[in-house]
Amino acid sequence: MSTRTTGKKKGISLSRKIEPYLYLAPFAIGVLVFTLYPIINVVLLSFKEGYNFITKDFTSWGFGNYLYVLKDSYFLQAYKNTFMYVFVVIPISTCLSVVIATLLNQKIKFSSLFQTAYFLPMVTSTIAIGFAWRFMFNYKSGVINYLLSFFGVEAINWLQVPQYNFPALCIYGIWAILPFTIILLLSGLQNIDPMYYTAAKVDGAGPIKSFFRITLPLLAPTIFLVLCVNTISTFKVYNELFPLFQGAGIANNMFTVVYYIYYQFRVKSPARYGYAAAAAVLLFITVFIFTMIQRWVEAKTKN
Amino acid sequence: MKITIDHLTKDFGSTIAVNDFSAVIESGELIALLGPSGCGKSTMLNMISGILPSSTGHIYFDEDDVTDVAPEKRGVGLVFQNYALYPHMTVLENIAFPLEIKKVKKAEREAKAIEMAKLVHVDMLLDRKPKQLSGGQQQRVAIARALIKNPRVLLLDEPLSNLDARLRIEMREEIRRIQQETQVTTIFVTHDQEEAMSISDHIVLMKDGFLQQVARPQELYDEPANCFVADFLGNPPINKTHGVIKGGKIVLDGGCEVELEAAKNLPEGKKVTLSMRAEAIVIDEELKNTEGTVVETYVMGKEVLAYVSLGDYKVRAYIPAEKNFGKGQKVTVGLKKRGVFVFDEETGARLA
Ligand SMILES: Nc1ncnc2c1ncn2[C@@H]1O[C@H](COP(=O)(O)OP(=O)(O)O)[C@@H](O)[C@H]1O
Numbered sequence: 239m240s241t242r243t244t245g246k247k248k249g250i251s252l253s254r255k256i257e258p259y260l261y262l263a264p265f266a267i268g269v270l271v272f273t274l275y276p277i278i279n280v281v282l283l284s285f286k287e288g289y290n291f292i293t294k295d296f297t298s299w300g301f302g303n304y305l306y307v308l309k310d311s312y313f314l315q316a317y318k319n320t321f322m323y324v325f326v327v328i329p330i331s332t333c334l335s336v337v338i339a340t341l342l343n344q345k346i347k348f349s350s351l352f353q354t355a356y357f358l359p360m361v362t363s364t365i366a367i368g369f370a371w372r373f374m375f376n377y378k379s380g381v382i383n384y385l386l387s388f389f390g391v392e393a394i395n396w397l398q399v400p401q402y403n404f405p406a407l408c409i410y411g412i413w414a415i416l417p418f419t420i421i422l423l424l425s426g427l428q429n430i431d432p433m434y435y436t437a438a439k440v441d442g443a444g445p446i447k448s449f450f451r452i453t454l455p456l457l458a459p460t461i462f463l464v465l466c467v468n469t470i471s472t473f474k475v476y477n478e479l480f481p482l483f484q485g486a487g488i489a490n491n492m493f494t495v496v497y498y499i500y501y502q503f504r505v506k507s508p509a510r511y512g513y514a515a516a517a518a519v520l521l522f523i524t525v526f527i528f529t530m531i532q533r534w535v536e537a538k539t540k541n
Numbered sequence: 542m543k544i545t546i547d548h549l550t551k552d553f554g555s556t557i558a559v560n561d562f563s564a565v566i567e568s569g570e571l572i573a574l575l576g577p578s579g580c581g582k583s584t585m586l587n588m589i590s591g592i593l594p595s596s597t598g599h600i601y602f603d604e605d606d607v608t609d610v611a612p613e614k615r616g617v618g619l620v621f622q623n624y625a626l627y628p629h630m631t632v633l634e635n636i637a638f639p640l641e642i643k644k645v646k647k648a649e650r651e652a653k654a655i656e657m658a659k660l661v662h663v664d665m666l667l668d669r670k671p672k673q674l675s676g677g678q679q680q681r682v683a684i685a686r687a688l689i690k691n692p693r694v695l696l697l698d699e700p701l702s703n704l705d706a707r708l709r710i711e712m713r714e715e716i717r718r719i720q721q722e723t724q725v726t727t728i729f730v731t732h733d734q735e736e737a738m739s740i741s742d743h744i745v746l747m748k749d750g751f752l753q754q755v756a757r758p759q760e761l762y763d764e765p766a767n768c769f770v771a772d773f774l775g776n777p778p779i780n781k782t783h784g785v786i787k788g789g790k791i792v793l794d795g796g797c798e799v800e801l802e803a804a805k806n807l808p809e810g811k812k813v814t815l816s817m818r819a820e821a822i823v824i825d826e827e828l829k830n831t832e833g834t835v836v837e838t839y840v841m842g843k844e845v846l847a848y849v850s851l852g853d854y855k856v857r858a859y860i861p862a863e864k865n866f867g868k869g870q871k872v873t874v875g876l877k878k879r880g881v882f883v884f885d886e887e888t889g890a891r892l893a
């Protein structure tokens with residue numbers, strides 16, 4: 239380009255430079271106001287001791303909120319429940335999804351019907367589906383107990399007996415996460431060139447061998463993506479509690495970390511914003527560490 | 542191993558990709574399966590490998606009917622156009638994979654894979670992933686992988702078409718060398734006549750699913766069975782003219798009379814195609830079959846490319862550089878025996 243620039247041209251190029259930022263502005267401002275600012279506020283809030291929401295006064299800066307939360311038996315229970323939930327739901331749902339996606343990816347009859355059936359839950363609200371599951375879990379008339387009766391299992395009071403609450407939550411959680419996971423995995427599978435399977439077939443590889451030696455390694459990047467996204471979302475388990483248990487269960491045994499946050503500023507009176515903020519920061523740190531570990535493992539397996 | 546293809550047909554609903562195809566491929570030969578794009582070469586190859594079931598007909602490997610035998614039981618090695626190397630495996634693992642499937646012990650299969658890698662000259666790249674290889678190197682690895690099982694037949698589907706021009710020539714010589722060393726019966730699919738001519742023992746030429754001719758490369762060039770074969774081979778393309786037999790001569794469209802020994806026995810009024818290779822035409826020499834007019838000349842160093850009009854047609858001919866013809870000059874045109882063909886205009890069949 240020529241280095242001679244008239245005043246007019248300069249004006250054009252300046253507005254050209256600004257233009258893209260103008261397009262970005264609405265989104266950027268949204269992120270700043272509704273995401274970044276609240277996050278910073280929460281972090282600050284978690285260090286304010288004796289905070290008063292109305293007057294915005296607080297007594298001192300310090301770790302008081304954290305010390306309280308880390309000793310609170312409800313928080314410890316919530317933390318333990320959340321961890322167990324992640325450790326049950328993630329492996330089971332991922333394995334199931336890989337199997338189902340692989341089957342859906344075959345050229346089977348009615349495959350589009352199956353695909354629709356699997357993806358329907360994605361466009362339905364968690365709460366609505368949760369209520370459907372509440373009926374299915376029903377002690378006397380639920381379809382789950384009915385099905386189990388065929389296997390000689392006695393009716394289980396999933397929702398009213400505390401020891402069965404956690405399994406009920408996990409079953410529902412696994413089911414709810416499948417569609418999204420299957421969609422991602424299916425798109426990953428469809429990116430695998432069919433000629434690899436042809437090549438393996440000519441060399442005598444059966445379906446099992448092809449699956450473990452070709453499908454799985456080539457799907458690994460998608461599996462890691464799914465693991466990462468799902469781990470983050472399952473750590474935030476919360477919505478699912480309401481339709482099933484209207485909260486933390488009849489024995490207050492179903493606390494999760496996000497429910498604990500909600501509990502501290504919504505259920506408890508007066509609301510303890512500092513405790514809620516501290517719990518939120520602890521959850522963030524946990525998820526962050528987990529995501530980092532996953533990325534580290536992913537980088538390791540790549541080589 | 543000898544391959545016998547017996548009245549083989551493959552139809553995909555409305556399109557018949559391979560049509561009543563019969564041919565015999567002798568043991569230890571390198572065969573080029575040649576034809577224009579879409580003529581059914583891949584379909585043919587996939588039926589030989591067993592990837593595609595045939596509609597009717599039979600395939601024999603030596604005396605065994607393998608028509609309904611599964612691909613993995615046929616003992617074929619397959620090289621794909623884009624190689625199909627597994628991206629997550631190293632070169633060594635890729636080459637060894639067919640033996641891994643056969644549950645050959647790791648040490649044994651790696652030793653064999655290294656031997657194969659040496660054969661195709663990739664033994665210094667064993668730890669690389671396919672992405673870290675050039676096109677030619679990927680091709681070599683794909684061949685090594687196809688050969689490691691000691692296949693009875695090696696099948697290559699347009700193996701060179703993804704390579705640049707220079708590599709193509711290098712790799713086709715390599716394929717020839719590897720084939721000679723291993724003596725494995727090889728079918729090499731290509732749409733490039735020059736590639737087919739330079740590499741193969743026999744060429745199987747097909748068009749629209751039909752077999753046209755099986756012959757040695759030179760024979761295919763010198764004695765084409767029909768008009769299509771004559772058209773398909775040769776560079777520059779053969780000069781093609783149309784005319785009618787009158788009084789033992791061929792009268793081309795536009796009135797040019799061609800005296801041809803071969804035309805004397807053809808029935809009066811028969812519509813024919815007269816095809817002449819450029820190097821079969823001599824101008825202003827003793828040999829004289831007809832007369833024409835020089836239309837254009839291009840000096841090409843050692844010789845001159847001349848366009849000479851014969852009736853309505855312009856034909857290419859080479860003339861020695863020392864002879865100088867001006868545009869519009871009338872000349873005598875001679876046709877050598879070799880490289881001049883008469884075909885039935887309707888059926889394309891060779892008449893002389
Ligand atoms: N799976 C298929 N379904 C329908 N038609 C096909 C299929 N495979 C190939 N064909 C048709 O068969 C003909 C031959 O194809 P192909 O064997 O791939 O040709 P080539 O390899 O010589 O280019 C083409 O007309 C092609 O459109």
Ligand SMILES: [Mg+2]
Nearest residue numbers: 582583584699
């Ligand atoms: Mg093809």
